[in-house]
Amino acid sequence: MTSNFTIPKFRLPGFVAALGQKLPQWPHAVTLTLGLNAALKMGLLPEGDLAALDDKLFRVRVHDTGGEASFTYRGGLFRPVFRPQREPDLAFAANLSAYLQLLARQEDPDTLFFSRELEITGDTELGLIVKNMLDAVEWPQLRLPLRGH
Template sequence: MSQDFTIPSFKLPGVLSTIGAHLPQWPHSLALATALNVAARVGLLPADSLAQLADRSFVVEVLDAGGVASFTYRDGLFRPLLTVPPAPDLCFQANLSAFLQLLARQEDPDTLFFKRELSIVGDTELGLLVKNMLDAIEWPPLPRLSPFQR
Protein backbone atom coordinates (compact mmCIF):
# COMPACT_ATOMS: atom_id res chain seq x y z
CA MET A 1 0.00 0.00 0.00
CA SER A 2 1.49 3.33 -1.13
CA GLN A 3 1.39 6.33 1.17
CA ASP A 4 2.18 9.94 0.28
CA PHE A 5 5.48 11.14 1.66
CA THR A 6 5.13 13.99 4.15
CA ILE A 7 7.84 16.26 5.42
CA PRO A 8 7.79 16.37 9.21
CA SER A 9 8.44 19.55 11.16
CA PHE A 10 12.00 19.42 12.42
CA LYS A 11 14.80 21.68 13.50
CA LEU A 12 18.41 21.02 12.58
CA PRO A 13 20.91 20.85 15.47
CA GLY A 14 22.09 24.27 16.65
CA VAL A 15 25.69 23.56 15.73
CA LEU A 16 24.72 23.55 12.03
CA SER A 17 23.35 27.07 12.30
CA THR A 18 26.53 28.21 14.01
CA ILE A 19 28.73 26.64 11.34
CA GLY A 20 26.46 27.71 8.47
CA ALA A 21 26.49 31.33 9.56
CA HIS A 22 30.29 31.38 9.25
CA LEU A 23 30.33 30.03 5.70
CA PRO A 24 30.14 32.21 2.58
CA GLN A 25 26.50 32.98 1.81
CA TRP A 26 26.83 34.02 -1.85
CA PRO A 27 26.53 30.43 -3.15
CA HIS A 28 23.01 30.28 -1.65
CA SER A 29 22.12 33.53 -3.40
CA LEU A 30 23.51 32.29 -6.71
CA ALA A 31 21.69 28.95 -6.45
CA LEU A 32 18.34 30.52 -5.55
CA ALA A 33 18.56 33.20 -8.26
CA THR A 34 19.43 30.51 -10.82
CA ALA A 35 16.50 28.32 -9.73
CA LEU A 36 14.12 31.29 -9.92
CA ASN A 37 15.37 32.17 -13.41
CA VAL A 38 14.75 28.59 -14.55
CA ALA A 39 11.25 28.69 -13.02
CA ALA A 40 10.56 31.96 -14.84
CA ARG A 41 11.95 30.64 -18.13
CA VAL A 42 9.76 27.51 -18.09
CA GLY A 43 6.70 29.60 -17.26
CA LEU A 44 6.15 28.61 -13.63
CA LEU A 45 6.27 32.26 -12.53
CA PRO A 46 3.70 34.62 -14.08
CA ALA A 47 5.49 37.19 -16.27
CA ASP A 48 3.02 39.97 -15.45
CA SER A 49 3.80 39.67 -11.73
CA LEU A 50 7.57 39.48 -12.27
CA ALA A 51 7.66 43.05 -13.58
CA GLN A 52 6.34 44.22 -10.20
CA LEU A 53 9.43 42.74 -8.51
CA ALA A 54 11.81 45.00 -10.44
CA ASP A 55 14.63 46.50 -8.41
CA ARG A 56 13.32 45.12 -5.12
CA SER A 57 15.63 43.24 -2.75
CA PHE A 58 14.72 39.91 -1.20
CA VAL A 59 16.25 37.79 1.55
CA VAL A 60 15.49 34.15 2.34
CA GLU A 61 16.97 32.99 5.63
CA VAL A 62 17.05 29.33 6.64
CA LEU A 63 17.34 29.83 10.38
CA ASP A 64 18.36 26.36 11.54
CA ALA A 65 20.95 25.96 8.76
CA GLY A 66 22.51 29.40 9.15
CA GLY A 67 22.03 30.07 5.44
CA VAL A 68 20.98 33.34 3.86
CA ALA A 69 20.19 33.98 0.20
CA SER A 70 19.65 37.49 -1.10
CA PHE A 71 18.66 38.52 -4.60
CA THR A 72 16.95 41.13 -6.71
CA TYR A 73 14.96 41.12 -9.95
CA ARG A 74 16.36 43.45 -12.60
CA ASP A 75 16.19 43.62 -16.39
CA GLY A 76 14.08 40.46 -16.57
CA LEU A 77 16.39 38.29 -14.47
CA PHE A 78 16.78 37.29 -10.85
CA ARG A 79 20.26 38.36 -9.81
CA PRO A 80 22.12 37.24 -6.69
CA LEU A 81 23.27 39.89 -4.25
CA LEU A 82 26.71 39.17 -2.89
CA THR A 83 25.98 40.92 0.38
CA VAL A 84 22.77 40.84 2.38
CA PRO A 85 21.04 44.22 2.20
CA PRO A 86 20.63 45.84 5.63
CA ALA A 87 16.93 46.59 4.97
CA PRO A 88 15.59 44.30 2.24
CA ASP A 89 12.19 45.02 0.71
CA LEU A 90 11.04 41.55 1.75
CA CYS A 91 12.56 38.92 4.04
CA PHE A 92 11.39 35.34 4.60
CA GLN A 93 12.71 33.46 7.64
CA ALA A 94 11.96 29.85 8.58
CA ASN A 95 13.59 26.57 9.47
CA LEU A 96 14.47 24.20 6.65
CA SER A 97 11.46 21.95 7.27
CA ALA A 98 9.01 24.85 6.76
CA PHE A 99 10.60 25.81 3.43
CA LEU A 100 10.52 22.17 2.31
CA GLN A 101 6.85 21.91 3.31
CA LEU A 102 6.13 25.03 1.24
CA LEU A 103 7.93 23.63 -1.81
CA ALA A 104 6.14 20.31 -1.50
CA ARG A 105 2.80 22.14 -1.14
CA GLN A 106 2.28 20.30 2.11
CA GLU A 107 1.68 23.62 3.90
CA ASP A 108 0.71 27.03 2.59
CA PRO A 109 2.44 30.26 3.63
CA ASP A 110 -0.58 31.48 5.63
CA THR A 111 -0.67 28.35 7.79
CA LEU A 112 3.06 28.47 8.49
CA PHE A 113 2.86 32.20 9.22
CA PHE A 114 0.02 31.80 11.73
CA LYS A 115 1.78 28.82 13.36
CA ARG A 116 4.80 31.17 13.72
CA GLU A 117 6.97 28.85 11.64
CA LEU A 118 7.42 31.41 8.84
CA SER A 119 8.31 35.05 9.33
CA ILE A 120 7.65 37.54 6.55
CA VAL A 121 9.04 41.02 7.16
CA GLY A 122 8.96 44.03 4.88
CA ASP A 123 6.64 45.58 2.32
CA THR A 124 3.18 44.08 2.95
CA GLU A 125 1.94 44.62 -0.61
CA LEU A 126 5.08 43.01 -2.03
CA GLY A 127 4.68 40.12 0.39
CA LEU A 128 1.12 39.51 -0.82
CA LEU A 129 2.26 39.66 -4.44
CA VAL A 130 4.99 37.06 -3.82
CA LYS A 131 2.60 34.86 -1.81
CA ASN A 132 0.04 34.97 -4.63
CA MET A 133 2.75 34.16 -7.17
CA LEU A 134 3.80 31.13 -5.14
CA ASP A 135 0.19 30.02 -4.74
CA ALA A 136 -0.39 30.29 -8.50
CA ILE A 137 2.51 28.01 -9.43
CA GLU A 138 1.33 24.76 -10.94
CA TRP A 139 4.09 22.32 -10.15
CA PRO A 140 4.47 19.35 -12.46
CA PRO A 141 3.44 16.14 -10.71
CA LEU A 142 6.25 14.40 -8.88
CA PRO A 143 6.57 10.63 -8.77
CA ARG A 144 5.29 9.05 -5.59
CA LEU A 145 7.89 7.74 -3.22
CA SER A 146 7.32 4.28 -1.94
CA PRO A 147 9.73 1.69 -0.59
CA PHE A 148 7.64 -1.00 -2.27
CA GLN A 149 7.64 0.34 -5.86
CA ARG A 150 8.56 -2.09 -8.55
Protein backbone atom coordinates (compact mmCIF):
# COMPACT_ATOMS: atom_id res chain seq x y z
CA MET A 1 0.00 0.00 0.00
CA THR A 2 1.45 3.38 -0.96
CA SER A 3 0.50 6.71 0.51
CA ASN A 4 -0.54 9.62 -1.67
CA PHE A 5 -0.09 12.08 1.18
CA THR A 6 1.10 15.47 0.06
CA ILE A 7 2.36 18.24 2.29
CA PRO A 8 0.17 21.28 1.80
CA LYS A 9 1.56 24.79 1.56
CA PHE A 10 0.92 26.41 4.94
CA ARG A 11 2.15 29.18 7.17
CA LEU A 12 2.10 28.93 10.94
CA PRO A 13 0.39 31.80 12.82
CA GLY A 14 2.53 34.87 13.50
CA PHE A 15 2.64 34.31 17.25
CA VAL A 16 4.58 31.06 16.69
CA ALA A 17 7.47 32.95 15.05
CA ALA A 18 7.31 35.69 17.67
CA LEU A 19 7.58 33.10 20.43
CA GLY A 20 10.16 31.00 18.55
CA GLN A 21 12.50 33.96 18.15
CA LYS A 22 12.59 34.39 21.93
CA LEU A 23 13.59 30.78 22.56
CA PRO A 24 17.21 29.56 22.52
CA GLN A 25 18.34 28.78 18.98
CA TRP A 26 21.21 26.40 19.78
CA PRO A 27 19.01 23.26 19.80
CA HIS A 28 18.19 23.86 16.11
CA ALA A 29 21.87 23.94 15.12
CA VAL A 30 22.68 20.85 17.22
CA THR A 31 19.74 18.88 15.80
CA LEU A 32 20.50 19.88 12.21
CA THR A 33 24.18 18.98 12.46
CA LEU A 34 23.36 15.65 14.14
CA GLY A 35 21.05 14.85 11.22
CA LEU A 36 23.61 15.90 8.63
CA ASN A 37 26.35 13.87 10.32
CA ALA A 38 24.04 10.83 10.47
CA ALA A 39 23.36 11.21 6.72
CA LEU A 40 27.12 11.50 6.20
CA LYS A 41 27.81 8.30 8.19
CA MET A 42 25.05 6.45 6.29
CA GLY A 43 26.73 7.42 3.01
CA LEU A 44 23.75 9.48 1.84
CA LEU A 45 25.77 12.61 1.04
CA PRO A 46 28.03 12.51 -2.01
CA GLU A 47 31.54 12.65 -0.55
CA GLY A 48 33.16 14.11 -3.68
CA ASP A 49 31.64 17.55 -3.09
CA LEU A 50 32.20 17.80 0.66
CA ALA A 51 35.61 19.47 0.29
CA ALA A 52 33.86 22.50 -1.25
CA LEU A 53 31.94 22.94 2.03
CA ASP A 54 35.06 23.05 4.20
CA ASP A 55 35.07 26.00 6.63
CA LYS A 56 32.02 27.57 4.97
CA LEU A 57 29.35 29.09 7.21
CA PHE A 58 25.74 28.10 6.52
CA ARG A 59 22.47 29.39 7.95
CA VAL A 60 19.01 27.86 7.74
CA ARG A 61 16.13 30.09 8.84
CA VAL A 62 12.51 28.97 9.21
CA HIS A 63 10.40 32.13 8.93
CA ASP A 64 7.16 30.91 10.46
CA THR A 65 8.72 29.12 13.46
CA GLY A 66 11.23 31.83 14.31
CA GLY A 67 13.97 29.20 14.24
CA GLU A 68 17.48 29.59 12.90
CA ALA A 69 20.49 27.29 12.73
CA SER A 70 24.05 28.13 11.77
CA PHE A 71 26.66 25.49 11.08
CA THR A 72 29.91 24.75 9.30
CA TYR A 73 31.69 21.72 7.84
CA ARG A 74 35.18 21.15 9.19
CA GLY A 75 37.38 18.13 9.79
CA GLY A 76 34.94 15.77 8.08
CA LEU A 77 31.97 16.72 10.29
CA PHE A 78 29.15 19.23 10.33
CA ARG A 79 29.45 21.41 13.43
CA PRO A 80 27.00 23.86 15.00
CA VAL A 81 27.97 27.52 15.17
CA PHE A 82 26.25 29.16 18.12
CA ARG A 83 27.41 32.76 17.69
CA PRO A 84 28.40 33.41 14.07
CA GLN A 85 30.98 36.18 13.81
CA ARG A 86 30.25 36.91 10.15
CA GLU A 87 27.57 36.64 7.51
CA PRO A 88 27.04 33.10 6.19
CA ASP A 89 28.63 31.99 2.94
CA LEU A 90 25.26 30.46 2.04
CA ALA A 91 21.87 31.04 3.66
CA PHE A 92 18.46 29.49 3.18
CA ALA A 93 15.16 30.90 4.44
CA ALA A 94 11.63 29.57 3.98
CA ASN A 95 8.50 28.59 5.85
CA LEU A 96 8.31 25.16 7.45
CA SER A 97 6.03 23.78 4.72
CA ALA A 98 8.61 24.53 2.01
CA TYR A 99 11.34 22.66 3.89
CA LEU A 100 9.02 19.70 4.47
CA GLN A 101 8.11 19.65 0.76
CA LEU A 102 11.84 19.64 -0.09
CA LEU A 103 12.59 16.78 2.29
CA ALA A 104 9.68 14.75 0.96
CA ARG A 105 10.84 15.50 -2.60
CA GLN A 106 7.42 16.89 -3.32
CA GLU A 107 9.01 20.10 -4.59
CA ASP A 108 12.48 20.83 -5.89
CA PRO A 109 14.61 23.79 -4.77
CA ASP A 110 14.37 25.52 -8.17
CA THR A 111 10.57 25.55 -8.14
CA LEU A 112 10.46 26.86 -4.56
CA PHE A 113 13.12 29.47 -5.33
CA PHE A 114 11.42 30.80 -8.47
CA SER A 115 8.02 30.87 -6.75
CA ARG A 116 9.69 32.93 -3.98
CA GLU A 117 8.98 30.35 -1.30
CA LEU A 118 12.68 29.63 -0.73
CA GLU A 119 15.25 32.39 -0.34
CA ILE A 120 18.86 31.53 -1.09
CA THR A 121 21.54 34.15 -0.52
CA GLY A 122 25.31 34.10 -0.63
CA ASP A 123 27.85 32.35 -2.82
CA THR A 124 26.09 31.23 -6.03
CA GLU A 125 28.66 28.56 -6.89
CA LEU A 126 28.42 27.10 -3.37
CA GLY A 127 24.63 27.17 -3.66
CA LEU A 128 24.78 25.10 -6.85
CA ILE A 129 27.13 22.58 -5.22
CA VAL A 130 24.76 22.17 -2.24
CA LYS A 131 21.71 21.91 -4.53
CA ASN A 132 23.40 19.23 -6.64
CA MET A 133 24.44 17.35 -3.49
CA LEU A 134 20.86 17.38 -2.21
CA ASP A 135 19.54 16.26 -5.60
CA ALA A 136 21.97 13.32 -5.53
CA VAL A 137 20.81 12.06 -2.13
CA GLU A 138 19.03 8.73 -2.35
CA TRP A 139 16.72 8.65 0.66
CA PRO A 140 16.21 5.15 2.06
CA GLN A 141 12.71 3.78 1.68
CA LEU A 142 11.09 3.37 5.04
CA ARG A 143 8.57 0.58 5.20
CA LEU A 144 6.03 0.50 7.97
CA PRO A 145 4.88 -2.91 9.14
CA LEU A 146 1.27 -3.68 8.19
CA ARG A 147 -0.84 -4.71 11.15
CA GLY A 148 -2.83 -7.89 10.99
CA HIS A 149 -0.58 -9.61 8.40
